[in-house]
Amino acid sequence: MSSFNLLELICLLLPIAALSGWYLGKRSQKIGLLSKQGHLSSDYYVGLNFLLNEQTDKAVDAFIRMLDVSPDSVETTVALGNFFRRRGEVDRAIRIHQSLISKPSLTPKQRSQSLLALAQDYIRSGMYDRAELLLLEITNIDGVQLEMSLRLLIDIYEREKDWEKAIQFSVRLQEVTKQSMSKEIAQYYCENAENAWSKGKIKLAFKYLKQGLQQDRHCTRISFLEGNFEKKLGKYQNALQAYKRIEFQDLAFLPEALNLIIECYEQLEQHQALEEYLDYLLHHCPSISIVLAHAEKVKEKQGKGTAAQFLADYMYRHPSVRGLKHLIEFHLSRAAGEIRDDLLMLKSLIEQLVEKKAVYRCSHCGFASRLMHWQCPSCRQWGTVKPIQGVEGE
Numbered sequence: 001m002s003s004f005n006l007l008e009l010i011c012l013l014l015p016i017a018a019l020s021g022w023y024l025g026k027r028s029q030k031i032g033l034l035s036k037q038g039h040l041s042s043d044y045y046v047g048l049n050f051l052l053n054e055q056t057d058k059a060v061d062a063f064i065r066m067l068d069v070s071p072d073s074v075e076t077t078v079a080l081g082n083f084f085r086r087r088g089e090v091d092r093a094i095r096i097h098q099s100l101i102s103k104p105s106l107t108p109k110q111r112s113q114s115l116l117a118l119a120q121d122y123i124r125s126g127m128y129d130r131a132e133l134l135l136l137e138i139t140n141i142d143g144v145q146l147e148m149s150l151r152l153l154i155d156i157y158e159r160e161k162d163w164e165k166a167i168q169f170s171v172r173l174q175e176v177t178k179q180s181m182s183k184e185i186a187q188y189y190c191e192n193a194e195n196a197w198s199k200g201k202i203k204l205a206f207k208y209l210k211q212g213l214q215q216d217r218h219c220t221r222i223s224f225l226e227g228n229f230e231k232k233l234g235k236y237q238n239a240l241q242a243y244k245r246i247e248f249q250d251l252a253f254l255p256e257a258l259n260l261i262i263e264c265y266e267q268l269e270q271h272q273a274l275e276e277y278l279d280y281l282l283h284h285c286p287s288i289s290i291v292l293a294h295a296e297k298v299k300e301k302q303g304k305g306t307a308a309q310f311l312a313d314y315m316y317r318h319p320s321v322r323g324l325k326h327l328i329e330f331h332l333s334r335a336a337g338e339i340r341d342d343l344l345m346l347k348s349l350i351e352q353l354v355e356k357k358a359v360y361r362c363s364h365c366g367f368a369s370r371l372m373h374w375q376c377p378s379c380r381q382w383g384t385v386k387p388i389q390g391v392e393g394e
């Protein structure tokens with residue numbers, strides 16, 4: 001055991017020592033933690049001695065024995081188990097907490113506290129079914145552990161992809177904390193919608209999206225899903241409407257939707273409307289994706305030279321690696337010989353530069369990825385992963 005952990009453990013066990021004085025003053029010596037002479041139970045010293053000698057299992061046995069004679073040491077025993085769990089010694093934590101909940105003398109508060117600790121042990125060792133049963137019992141006790149239990153239950157349902165239950169318990173958590181869970185609930189509806197769609201239940205998928213939007217009007221994922229579903233059904237006008245909503249929900253996601261929007265306009269053969277829309281975006285919310293889409297239109301109408309000039313003008317004001325790559329591509333088609341070879345080399349270098357760069361980052365924990373995640377795989381927050389802005393991103 002490292003000295004740091006030992007120190008932590010001694011601090012943990014100090015309350016037992018402090019309690020002894022309190023007991024002497026306030027209570028008779030029949031309380032089991034103290035012997036008849038007013039000293040700490042001998043099991044306390046035995047346990048501590050085993051810990052100091054790194055004989056942890058024997059120490060755990062001694063502390064569990066101590067519990068038999070001292071029901072008032074419940075809190076410290078819970079903390080001792082938690083200490084082992086934090087050290088990754090989950091089996092020991094489970095032994096300690098299991099021995100606790102087997103005591104019939106626990107008060108309801110002590111029982112829910114012990115159940116919660118044991119549930120956390122089970123979660124740590126991946127035994128979600130067992131944890132769920134204990135947490136559900138706590139939610140029926142309705143005590144101080146209720147909020148934490150609901151949070152852990154929601155976490156379990158998320159891991160098990162039981163979105164209906166995740167919604168149900170998020171609603172209950174909202175009632176307990178008076179804090180909105182709408183953002184999370186909307187995401188659960190999105191998960192439900194994707195599942196329904198994959199099973200061919202089209203009406204149900206749209207119903208879930210509608211319910212999600214009622215929870216969170218700013219959920220861009222709903223607009224992406226709605227657009228994708230409509231597009232697959234060949235309803236490009238509806239899809240376009242859904243995708244264009246993203247601009248007003250979260251501008252950071254608009255570049256992600258841009259190609260989808262362009263595809264819809266082209267399928268609808270509304271070329272003039274597309275140009276007007278790109279023009280509008282260019283003036284209201286320019287980003288490199290929008291500028292590149294606009295540059296493509298300039299290229300079609302006025303040739304590569306004008307398109308390259310347009311792009312270069314923008315790049316002077318807003319340098320961008322992606323923009324630079326496109327600029328080289330515009331020049332490549334007009335270059336020959338050595339210049340062309342040099343440009344090809346530059347293009348290849350830039351491609352290598354951006355190849356492994358993260359495209360998305362979580363605003364909550366900083367997790368970076370090349371893939372989009374609606375739930376951050378690192379901190380498990382919903383809707384915090386967004387496209388990276390700046391020279392290497394948008």
Ligand SMILES: [Zn+2]
Nearest residue numbers: 362365376379
């Ligand atoms: Zn995160």
